[in-house]
Amino acid sequence: MPLKPETKPDVTKLVPPAQAAELERQIAAHTDAYFKRTKAIVQRTGDKTVTYAVFMRRPVIFCPRIMVEWLEKVGAARGVTFKIELLHEEGTWVGAGEPLLYLTGPMSQIVDLETLYLQKLGAACVAAYNAYSMCCDLPNVRFLAMDARHCAGAEMAELMAYAASVGGKAARRDVGAAGFIGNATDATAHYFGNEKGFGTMPHALIGYAGSTLKAAELYDETFPGEQMTVLVDYYGQEVTDALAVCNRFPEAANEGRLAVRLDTHGGRYIEGLDPQASYAVLERHVPNAIRQYRTEHELRWLVGTGVSAAAIYHMRATLDRAGFFNVKIVASSGFNAAKCKVMASVSAPIDIVGTGSYLPDSWVETYATADIVAYDGVPSVKVGREFLLRR
Template sequence: MDQTTPSTPGRDAVLEQLVDLTLAAGTVPYQTDKYFSHARRVVETHGDQEVVYALFLRRRVIAALEPALRLLRRLVPEARVTRFFDEGEIVPSEKKLLEVSGPYSKLSEVETLLLQKVGVPCVCAVNAYDMCRAMPDAAFLDMHGRHGTGAEMNLLAAYGAAVGSETAKFHNDGKVRGFVGSSQDLTAPLYGAAAGSGTMPHALIGYTDGDVLEALKLFVETVPESPTAIALVDYLGLEVTDTLRCARWFYDEAGLDASGKVFGVRIDTHGGRFAEGLDYEKSVDVVGEWLDVDGEYNIVERVLGASVFQLDTGNILIDRARRILFGKGVSAASIIHVRRALDAAGYTQATIVASSGFDRQKCQIMGAASVPANVVGTGSFLPDKLSETYATADIISYGGVTRVKTGRENLLE
């Protein structure tokens, strides 16, 4: 399959940086599992063999293997690789991703380091793919940086999200905006961006005594090169009031739109309260009017499909959908509510950035409800559980003789 993820100078440089970070931690024997070093010593002493490793994951993923392959080329340049899925291609669970052939003495110690580079990007890729397809009209911004373990994980996860985004575009004839940037300079090139994106954290608003407009003014003055001016409007719980204050200053008083700068608001309402002007009943009304549907369960049926009440008899998914649509925090209702306030005041060109827990399920529900979020800031393409990322490698051939441990015969197919 002729797939996605074109190579670019920026992406190439970042992937090489990832390999450098890995090797900076120490030599391969220092980093690998000790039993692999023991195996190397045995075969070096008693006779080397040409072996074939098969690599796979136990869950559905998208192939995002370039970090692993770059490391392999650096460590064992003579190794030969057979790929069964192109970069960006969807891989069913337990299907072989690739086979690696070479001398056992060279490949044994590399196994640990190789597998470390496979699982995280492949799982992040399929999660990002699902998220982008669920909300095709929204641009996504990678904000996972704080949730990673450091630069190496940030690069692995971001590479996966970039691959998943490109795959979503490929499968939807380019009608998906996908990931357009990152909150980090480190990972921005993976999305084709020159630098990280962002305006202000909540702490900066605290610095201005809780005045988001003052924080916005300071930002515009201090970072004039930013093409956007995004106000974070939930600090005081005045999502609508502060949205309109900031929009009025940007458009009517400062006239910054004339310079080409883009104004927007970011909604990141705390999950313990409703956005300004809403409660549960009002939220149902807001979403119902948006979709032209009466009644919360009729809205849920519109969003999740007519069969949901037969399939979800325990109301687990239904209740989750109700929280996302009508509940506290960044709900569908809160985004629609702010959008309507901006439009009513004449600021139809203003952008809405939504953040807070936009995982695959939340994106699916938001997308099905046609929520008017222009940008989604999220790091929730990260795996739900670390065990999802566990990749496995088994040798399936020794010296040209097919041999695999009992239970892994499927790898011979």
């Protein structure tokens, strides 16, 4: 749904006085002191209409919605018209240094908002870029955003979920990728068109049950007939436990309602593999993979410990030999854009990727910046930022 290039307070959605007062308390508490002092000076000396240019120093996927909604709410609470001119559509790739939007309003009402609206923009734009990159690298794989527990609070979790949905949609638009189909929490599931978050069991349930099979049985008893994804690495018996669950639930396995999730940590190989066996697996399935030059990281993702390409091929071959062709493989643990690219290069048989900490990765690059570029309609910006002026 495209965002409007300009927005004005909707008199039908004026913020009640108590909510407006609380909003002002939050702004005062969380904005930088120098912005508050500037506001006081402007209020005392005389107001001006200013225009800000907002930009980022790296390429991003544009994610303005949460920021815009917040500015609309503040404008309604203050009874002020903020002109928000979005220069790109949501989900559009924007280059480093290109203005993302122009924001115009009375300086006395807008100068103390910079800290907070930038917080709601930069991280989302970078996370969407990360999501977009992964989806483009593995266009036939579906993605789940499992980053909520890696986030610094609910507000960041909302930014990441929104970003993953936008990045996934952009990849779907540009390369026909499956993209992100959902996330792990109910609160932000709506960004993906869902009512609830996805996910069946953590390692804690396996430990509680005492076995992987018992955990699957408990899940099925509690949520009968539902799609079930079973973690199989808890006891280091990925293959044995995966087959045990498939044999216990053959109907679900044959109907495609059963998946196994590989989440083996980087401290060991999955059951049945070691360095030599991992090389042999790839030699059977993608013989040219190892012959290409690879970095140390790439080799680890191909034949190393944890959830490697060899591990995924090994699990797929095991399931197929047992006749469980419709059981899906969910891969997680350390999936970033670079790992996705390596998996794509060898056509690793992944059905779904669960990605967590990578969405908010490269935090030093998430900073959005705003500079005033006009005072009462007269262009003016600090030296070196002339590229932000309207053309």
